[in-house]
Amino acid sequence: MFIEPRVGNDNHSSHKGWIEVICGSMFSGKTEELIRRLKRAKIARQKVEIFKPSTDKRYHELDVVSHDSNSIRSTPIGFAQDMLLLGGSCDVVGIDEAQFFDEGLAEVCVKLANSGVRVIAAGLDMDYLGKPFGPMPALMAVAEYVTKVHAVCVRCGDIANYSYRNAASEEQVLLGETDSYEARCRHCFTEGMKKKR
Numbered sequence: 001m002f003i004e005p006r007v008g009n010d011n012h013s014s015h016k017g018w019i020e021v022i023c024g025s026m027f028s029g030k031t032e033e034l035i036r037r038l039k040r041a042k043i044a045r046q047k048v049e050i051f052k053p054s055t056d057k058r059y060h061e062l063d064v065v066s067h068d069s070n071s072i073r074s075t076p077i078g079f080a081q082d083m084l085l086l087g088g089s090c091d092v093v094g095i096d097e098a099q100f101f102d103e104g105l106a107e108v109c110v111k112l113a114n115s116g117v118r119v120i121a122a123g124l125d126m127d128y129l130g131k132p133f134g135p136m137p138a139l140m141a142v143a144e145y146v147t148k149v150h151a152v153c154v155r156c157g158d159i160a161n162y163s164y165r166n167a168a169s170e171e172q173v174l175l176g177e178t179d180s181y182e183a184r185c186r187h188c189f190t191e192g193m194k195k196k197r
């Protein structure tokens with residue numbers, strides 16, 4: 001389990017600000033882990049803002065919603081850049097579905113962290129083809145802390161890090177279509193991809 005280096009305010013106000021990334025496949029509990037960390041920051045009376053890409057229209061427009069409906073209110077925004085204006089005065093900025101943001105995300109997170117904000121971003125590390133997803137690789141590179149969370153392979157029960165798509169669509173993003181995906185381990189993912197060819 002990730003233990004925060006610091007939760008509340010301390011004397012090193014000039015040393016505040018860092019980046020945490022929570023990543024993994026679908027059904028790995030990324031959002032639950034994001035919510036857990038944000039709730040702890042709130043208990044420590046930190047000013048917390050949560051952003052998600054406005055393309056994510058699943059469930060409620062204003063909530064970061066995890067699959068177990070343990071949710072926190074969030075603000076949908078169009079561009080990563082918007083976070084500089086809206087999140088600059090916060091102690092903690094949470095980002096959900098980070099993989100859907102534009103390539104400017106890493107730079108924005110660095111600016112926020114440099115100005116003293118603790119940034120916690122959750123997102124898919126790989127798309128359904130097993131390729132690095134959007135701005136995630138760059139973000140993971142500049143983060144102090146990267147936590148990979150894992151799902152359980154629905155085929156064999158091993159640790160799963162792939163989001164395998166059953167549907168035939170070629171689009172990278174199939175929002176709200178969780179029924180068409182399975183968490184799979186490396187072996188079962190590769191077997192499935194071979195059969196598709």
Ligand SMILES: [Zn+2]
Pocket residue numbers: 153154155156157158184185186187188189
């Ligand atoms: Zn498996």
